[in-house]
Amino acid sequence: MKKKIIIGNWKNYLKGVETIELSKKIIGETIPDYIRLMISPSNLYLNDVNEIMKDSSVEVIGQNITSYESSSDTGGITAIGLNSIGVDRSIIGHSEVRKRNEGFKSEDILKEIIPAKFKFILCFENTEQIPYDILNDDFEMILAYEPVWAIGTGETASIEHINQIHGSVKHELSKLNLDIPVLYGGSVNPDNSKDILSQELVDGVLVGGASTKFEDLYKIINSI
Numbered sequence: 001m002k003k004k005i006i007i008g009n010w011k012n013y014l015k016g017v018e019t020i021e022l023s024k025k026i027i028g029e030t031i032p033d034y035i036r037l038m039i040s041p042s043n044l045y046l047n048d049v050n051e052i053m054k055d056s057s058v059e060v061i062g063q064n065i066t067s068y069e070s071s072s073d074t075g076g077i078t079a080i081g082l083n084s085i086g087v088d089r090s091i092i093g094h095s096e097v098r099k100r101n102e103g104f105k106s107e108d109i110l111k112e113i114i115p116a117k118f119k120f121i122l123c124f125e126n127t128e129q130i131p132y133d134i135l136n137d138d139f140e141m142i143l144a145y146e147p148v149w150a151i152g153t154g155e156t157a158s159i160e161h162i163n164q165i166h167g168s169v170k171h172e173l174s175k176l177n178l179d180i181p182v183l184y185g186g187s188v189n190p191d192n193s194k195d196i197l198s199q200e201l202v203d204g205v206l207v208g209g210a211s212t213k214f215e216d217l218y219k220i221i222n223s224i
């Protein structure tokens with residue numbers, strides 16, 4: 001079985017002590033062979049979490065990039081900066097980022113990070129937001145379907161809806177000969193993760209709220 005990817009997006013839910021405590025609990029547990037776990041803590045604690053997890057199989061990733069390299073970008077975060085602390089992947093275009101940046105276009109940042117082969121998870125709320133023409137498989141790219149109405153609302157998309165969107169994205173990717181994983185995100189929890197993760201068209205899940213609770217995260221990881 002191809003490994004399923006589970007991303008815990010901790011957003012800004014946890015304080016420093018809680019972040020460290022949860023990270024330590026996670027590395028104390030065995031992760032099943034068929035799961036690839038990525039954790040995305042708040043930027044404030046990214047370096048600490050990366051240190052804690054560096055000898056484990058857990059991959060630590062950023063939540064956002066605002067520019068590729070050093071620039072006049074107050075409060076932003078660069079791909080080069082992430083690389084310098086040993087983080088080589090970030091989420092891009094999360095709906096919460098799109099919401100606070102009117103006119104956000106993932107192409108703007110992707111055009112800078114793709115040539116540099118900086119790995120990313122590109123979130124999309126609708127398929128028009130996927131810039132197929134600039135994707136390639138020279139290195140690992142991941143897509144995540146995140147319907148905005150399902151994020152943090154407790155309202156998960158139906159399996160039929162998820163399969164329909166993932167099917168159409170995978171069809172477009174196959175026309176380009178691209179094998180890019182497509183994840184689902186939006187109110188994934190221990191009660192629905194088995195159903196979602198067991199779909200062939202779903203390569204993994206991006207989990208927000210539930211991933212900040214150790215028991216829920218572990219139920220999700222062990223649900224298939």
Ligand code: PGA
Binds near residue numbers: 009185188
């Ligand atoms: P949620 O968040 O699981 O809390 O709905 C998902 C996300 O923001 O990616």
